[in-house]
Amino acid sequence: MNYECRMSGLINHKLYNREKKTIEFSAETLKRIREIIKHYPAERKKSALLPVLHIAQQELGGYLSVDVMDYVAFLLEIQSIEVYEVATFYTMFLLEPAGKYVIEVCQTGPCALCGGERILDHLENVLGIKNGETTSDGLFTLKTVECLGSCGTAPVMQVNTEFYESMTHEKIDQIIEDFKNKGNQQPSETRWADLF
Amino acid sequence: MKITIDNISIEVSEGTTILEAARKIGGKIVPPAMCWYSKLKNTGGKCRTCLVKVAQSSSKDPRPIPKLVASCSTPVQDGMVVQNITSQEVLDARKAIVEFLLINHPLDCPVCDQAGECDLQDLSFLHGVVETRSDEERREFPVIDIGDKIKLNMNRCILCYRCVFIADQITSKRVHGVLYRGDAAEISTYIQNVIDNDFSGNMIDVCPVGALTDRTFRFKSRVWFLNPMDAHRECSHCPGKVTAWMFGNEIYRITGRKDEFGELEEFICNECRFEKKELTDWFIERPKKIKRESVISANHYEKLIKSSIIHPIEGTTEQQE
Amino acid sequence: MGRPVLIEKIGIPGIRDFAVYRAHGGYSLAEKTLKKMTPAEVNREVTKSGLRGRGGAGFPTGLKWSFLDRKTDKPKYLVCNADESEPGTFKDRYLMEHLPHLLIEGLIISSFALGVKTCYIYVRGEFKYIIGILKKAVDEAYQQKFLGENILGTSFSLDIFLHPGGGAYICGEETAMLESLEGKKGNPRIKPPFPAYKGLYDCPTVVNNVETLAAVVPIIGMGGDAYAKIGIGKSTGTKLISACGNINKPGVYEIELGLPVEDFIFSEEYCGGIKNGKRLKAVIPGGSSVPVLPAGLILRTLKGEQRLMTYESLEEGGFDSGTMLGSGGFIVYDEDACMVRNTWNFTRFYRHESCGQCSPCREGTAWMEPVLRRIEQGEGKYSDIDLLVNIADKIEGNTICPFGDAAAWPVSSAIRHFRHEFEFHIEHPEIVKNPDHGSLIQYPVSSIQYR
Numbered sequence: 001m002n003y004e005c006r007m008s009g010l011i012n013h014k015l016y017n018r019e020k021k022t023i024e025f026s027a028e029t030l031k032r033i034r035e036i037i038k039h040y041p042a043e044r045k046k047s048a049l050l051p052v053l054h055i056a057q058q059e060l061g062g063y064l065s066v067d068v069m070d071y072v073a074f075l076l077e078i079q080s081i082e083v084y085e086v087a088t089f090y091t092m093f094l095l096e097p098a099g100k101y102v103i104e105v106c107q108t109g110p111c112a113l114c115g116g117e118r119i120l121d122h123l124e125n126v127l128g129i130k131n132g133e134t135t136s137d138g139l140f141t142l143k144t145v146e147c148l149g150s151c152g153t154a155p156v157m158q159v160n161t162e163f164y165e166s167m168t169h170e171k172i173d174q175i176i177e178d179f180k181n182k183g184n185q186q187p188s189e190t191r192w193a194d195l196f
Numbered sequence: 197m198k199i200t201i202d203n204i205s206i207e208v209s210e211g212t213t214i215l216e217a218a219r220k221i222g223g224k225i226v227p228p229a230m231c232w233y234s235k236l237k238n239t240g241g242k243c244r245t246c247l248v249k250v251a252q253s254s255s256k257d258p259r260p261i262p263k264l265v266a267s268c269s270t271p272v273q274d275g276m277v278v279q280n281i282t283s284q285e286v287l288d289a290r291k292a293i294v295e296f297l298l299i300n301h302p303l304d305c306p307v308c309d310q311a312g313e314c315d316l317q318d319l320s321f322l323h324g325v326v327e328t329r330s331d332e333e334r335r336e337f338p339v340i341d342i343g344d345k346i347k348l349n350m351n352r353c354i355l356c357y358r359c360v361f362i363a364d365q366i367t368s369k370r371v372h373g374v375l376y377r378g379d380a381a382e383i384s385t386y387i388q389n390v391i392d393n394d395f396s397g398n399m400i401d402v403c404p405v406g407a408l409t410d411r412t413f414r415f416k417s418r419v420w421f422l423n424p425m426d427a428h429r430e431c432s433h434c435p436g437k438v439t440a441w442m443f444g445n446e447i448y449r450i451t452g453r454k455d456e457f458g459e460l461e462e463f464i465c466n467e468c469r470f471e472k473k474e475l476t477d478w479f480i481e482r483p484k485k486i487k488r489e490s491v492i493s494a495n496h497y498e499k500l501i502k503s504s505i506i507h508p509i510e511g512t513t514e515q516q517e
Numbered sequence: 518m519g520r521p522v523l524i525e526k527i528g529i530p531g532i533r534d535f536a537v538y539r540a541h542g543g544y545s546l547a548e549k550t551l552k553k554m555t556p557a558e559v560n561r562e563v564t565k566s567g568l569r570g571r572g573g574a575g576f577p578t579g580l581k582w583s584f585l586d587r588k589t590d591k592p593k594y595l596v597c598n599a600d601e602s603e604p605g606t607f608k609d610r611y612l613m614e615h616l617p618h619l620l621i622e623g624l625i626i627s628s629f630a631l632g633v634k635t636c637y638i639y640v641r642g643e644f645k646y647i648i649g650i651l652k653k654a655v656d657e658a659y660q661q662k663f664l665g666e667n668i669l670g671t672s673f674s675l676d677i678f679l680h681p682g683g684g685a686y687i688c689g690e691e692t693a694m695l696e697s698l699e700g701k702k703g704n705p706r707i708k709p710p711f712p713a714y715k716g717l718y719d720c721p722t723v724v725n726n727v728e729t730l731a732a733v734v735p736i737i738g739m740g741g742d743a744y745a746k747i748g749i750g751k752s753t754g755t756k757l758i759s760a761c762g763n764i765n766k767p768g769v770y771e772i773e774l775g776l777p778v779e780d781f782i783f784s785e786e787y788c789g790g791i792k793n794g795k796r797l798k799a800v801i802p803g804g805s806s807v808p809v810l811p812a813g814l815i816l817r818t819l820k821g822e823q824r825l826m827t828y829e830s831l832e833e834g835g836f837d838s839g840t841m842l843g844s845g846g847f848i849v850y851d852e853d854a855c856m857v858r859n860t861w862n863f864t865r866f867y868r869h870e871s872c873g874q875c876s877p878c879r880e881g882t883a884w885m886e887p888v889l890r891r892i893e894q895g896e897g898k899y900s901d902i903d904l905l906v907n908i909a910d911k912i913e914g915n916t917i918c919p920f921g922d923a924a925a926w927p928v929s930s931a932i933r934h935f936r937h938e939f940e941f942h943i944e945h946p947e948i949v950k951n952p953d954h955g956s957l958i959q960y961p962v963s964s965i966q967y968r
Contacts, residue, residue, distance in 0.1 A: 039678040049700035081373045084386040088375040089702040090683025110761045147604040151761035161645040241707030263914045269707045292911035296880035379883030381873030
């Protein structure tokens, strides 16, 4: 569980060596971000932090490295710590590199009532990893997540940001098989940058 | 505006909070405050130790407020009637809050530099329970240095946010904050980072517990063996008015001067706090007033001080109470 | 029972598109409002309708709107709360997915009534595809001049912006949502000041739930008086109920407030009864935060009256024998469900979602969870049960925001009504070590309803 991992103190206070490569959004994304910033009052650029972090996670490497967060802070003219605070508060932001397909299984009440826990067990068996781990080929990361608001179609899971509802063991086998066949192909997803 | 707290009435100006009004009255009816700090904006509301009962909202609206309110962040209404120590509900709630604050606290007072001047120690002494009902493992964080002068022991932290607000409000750059959330929330710099600016040391003074301590004073002495003296020097960064904690003729540490509610009178710079530890750096004014109930005053050191080191400023000499 | 009022257009093919929505009378009420009504008249209709906040608290919307500081020269904001994260609740998602233009029309009318020129829809980040649907709808509305400068040639201008959440249940609390909109952590603010005076960017702000703002459309359509005639007493109008759990037909249903709970659970029109021919054990009628009730008490009050789907009827009996309508997240448990496991599950949720700002909630939720986990895994003590009741009691009412209450109520109500299950766990550790022990537990028959 997230809090157990966090409490282990493993994530924090590592001596961080900044990567040499430059981190930058594409010109097109930057243009979109400038438009997003305009949604908020001029002196309130920080308001765009959540949308920009979503875009950054998607377009700058799949997780929020310290460099990426510092870059976002620079773009929005805020201090880095303000970005770290927000990125660590919200669960959708990954702070460590993860698999290409991040599978998150809902574990909250209504899903648990309809077999959500067994879905997790099955995924652990199929992928050969435990909750919180990534497969050795770097394809899958398995996580649990709290209520996704799909209780009527429980059990539910999300892969990256797409919902998979009314899950059964057979459906899971199929989905995993499909992903494996796609292999290294980049998963097709809606771009966050196009959503605002 | 008239407000009555525990049957004592007082007139206060509009915008005053219940806690401020209570401090004006003074004495035992003042609710404890672990997170609110009068000299820092936006503090308060978080620790919930200052909860009080509003028995009458105002003279216009005599209804009580159903839930207890945080006295530090509730403004006074004219004709408000508040119960603090006269309400069993308030005392019970406060006891519960103290228990909550202590279940993950390491209770390592015997090895904590804050012991003897710790708000949480005082609070648990006054309101706490002796036994713990929690069998759970305490959450643990590694103890780290944030900069060469400050030690962060997150295990002792009660997340009052004062050090975050102080960094925002009196320094130019904040490199630490409250990261994560829920019971995993912690004061951290996220990556190894140094809190480095001229006023960072004030974080130590505003910290109500031993989470942030002075590395230059680490394990040097228990505070109650030291003699706190008001002292001053010419300083180009800050007013230079401090409390020098002395053992004989030696200065063991420098802190800001605190008032009767444990708040700093003025923020001091790091040079005064960390660099100036020689007797010759300071004009020693007089023994600091210490509250009678404090463990520090038990020494009655003021009678033992050698008069040779005291240079009282003209007209400011006060008698120890 | 009655035709749908709010989602009557939901079955029309292609209703998500502006053209189809418009062709079926959509936006005509926004047009009527902007051209023929004054803001005061809209406010009057909403007040008369008796509409109550559909997000969970049930606060009268007209009254909330009346608190907005209108004298200020600062900008005013309307924030639409689409951060639907309450376990068991998925009604706003359904509404936004199928009728995005209904929400936008509601926002136009409400913004007009409130004198608001900028409106944010805060959608939980996990609903990314919903943001896509809303984005398309908002773009269409701009193209068709229902948003932007001088809408339909009137002097009224409105911008609607979408804002994603980042995965935090607490941001459904209105002041946490405002913090989050400002690009901060979702720490609820200390109140007062209230958002109506100092909300987003310290400006007067109204925060309303998706369903509430959408309901403004039919209210203007039929008039506040007519809307108030639907329902019973102070529970006026219709409510979306999202039903889930061990029932035959989970889904979102629009009901007229006042429908008997029994009909809702067992009639074919709604939940269609309990799945697999099992018996009903318990119901949480308003999302995980409201007290759970055993079958007997959810169908009939302690006085023996039929329990109705209204704010008042569900609250009948107070916390001793009642519950709340909440957000309308209706979770049904059959006889095989283990209430201890379920309670532990919810405390884990609340521990995970607590913002950690104030001590009773941060420490209390993190204390209850391991205690419940131990009981559930057969390692509990009798004294743990009373300890849990006591912790819940100490959290309740002592926190900054209602999250503390929401975390405490599921625990205290589960122990109040299902104490025998907790005791069973302590007495029979060998049975509860089996993760599917729900069906193995013998419970007193009285807590299960035959039908």
